Amino acid sequence: MLDIKYIRDNPDEAKRRLATRGVDGGVIDEALVLDAKWREIKFAADNLQAALNKASKAFGPWMGASKKNPQAPAPKDLIDALGETPATPDAAKVALAALGDKQAATQRQADELMQQIEGSLLYVPNLPSSKTPVGASEADNITRKEWGTKPQFTFTPKAHWDLLAGQGFDMEVGGRISGSGFPFFRGKLARLERALINFFLDLHTREHGYTECWTPFMVREETLRNSGQLPKFIDEMYRTDARDDLFMIPTAEVPLTSVHAGEILPDESTPIRYCAFTPCFRREAGAAGKDTRGILRVHQFSKVELMVVTTPEQAEAEHEALTRCAETVLERLELPYRRLELCTADIGFGAARCYDLEVWAAGVGKWLEASSCSHFSDFQARRAKIRVKGKDSGTRLAHTLNGSGLACPRTMIAIIENNQNADGKVRIPDALKPYYGNEWL
């Protein structure tokens, strides 16, 4: 969520920065009008409350005094608050109740305005960082680096669904059990999936300093609001019925971001680096008919996620470091990849800046997004109320970052398609052999 104070002080800048992502500035103008109204009414409500507090404080002693001496004069604070001199404590009670009603009504008005402001602000994406390249579409993303060389073949490399047909790659079985887009692996592919997960986790925990977490896979609405998926992307979520009303997580980012929700962390405790394996559940409502073959785009997949909570000062360096951790996975697996810096038109809803890592898949002949490493600045922290506090720096919102490290299906596709032989055999990368337990798939 954006900072209403920032919007108040820099409305034109806010609109200009939102415009670079194709967001109309109208929401900003609306928020400003509501905010001005809110402040006026809130001020009135506060003043009424202050008068009421003073009067209530003076009331008790006066009532006591009146019992002994009915002539006891009404206290000044009470007269000030009521604007008249009450004849008796009972008369004052009636007048105070009326004043209380007026205060409550004013407060309610203020609350409703604030709800309106927050209600619309929750749908506004983050402001792009000043370093994010301005662009109009994904065509304006910038390739920051390319690593490795695409494999050369003396034959036409097959796509994974052809290469693996009849070898435990059972999309139809998944379909029978759950519907299309739910992969079912048998035998060596199931083992490969498990090997990848273990390889990812070991690398990040042993070499990159991340703390492994095991998280719930179903979460509350509030948890999804913290990390930015709700309310806007509700159509992307699997949701249980009203008895429990829980959501299946679309990524481990969701539970990990809420680990420190509501906390004020000492600066020295940051950066906090977490990684977790979870299955990810996505309805892919907007992507129907796209990437339908094989496991290019599925409703359930495995992923190891990296997530960092840090100070604003360290965030940029942590973002680079986190991206390097994800790249290291691809390098160890000898998979050619490129790092794209997404432009303003293509970065995700909550991101201020984002690198996509795309891995080359020789069979489908495409670069596949295997990781998206995002810097959220204080966008998620404001929603989740994650703050950091230092001796000299005071209390401020934390910054959060996350990225896949990596997603299994696309990593698996790249391994299989890039390492295939003419006879259909697939070589397992050296780094993965100890986990998979064999040189060939």
Next chain:
RNA sequence: GGAGGAGUGGCAGAGUGGUCGAUUGCGGCGGUUUUGAAAACCGCAGAUGGGGCAACCCAUCCGGGGGUUCGAAUCCCUCCUCCUCCGCCA
């Protein structure tokens, strides 16, 4: 699923209708003392929002939400979380 108990400031732990943002201890910060440190003593310390050029002032916050009352940490309702016991089941 059933029956109980509990949730207070960084932590521990008082407080059962009015002067309580809240006693106290520990921890933290500043100071006195000391060659230095420890100890002792003194002092300062929360978050959020609003108003003001500012000094500063006001409001809110005792798990969340709602209610009773002139007035709620304190009474009532509801939800959440944790603990104990029973039942059921991986």
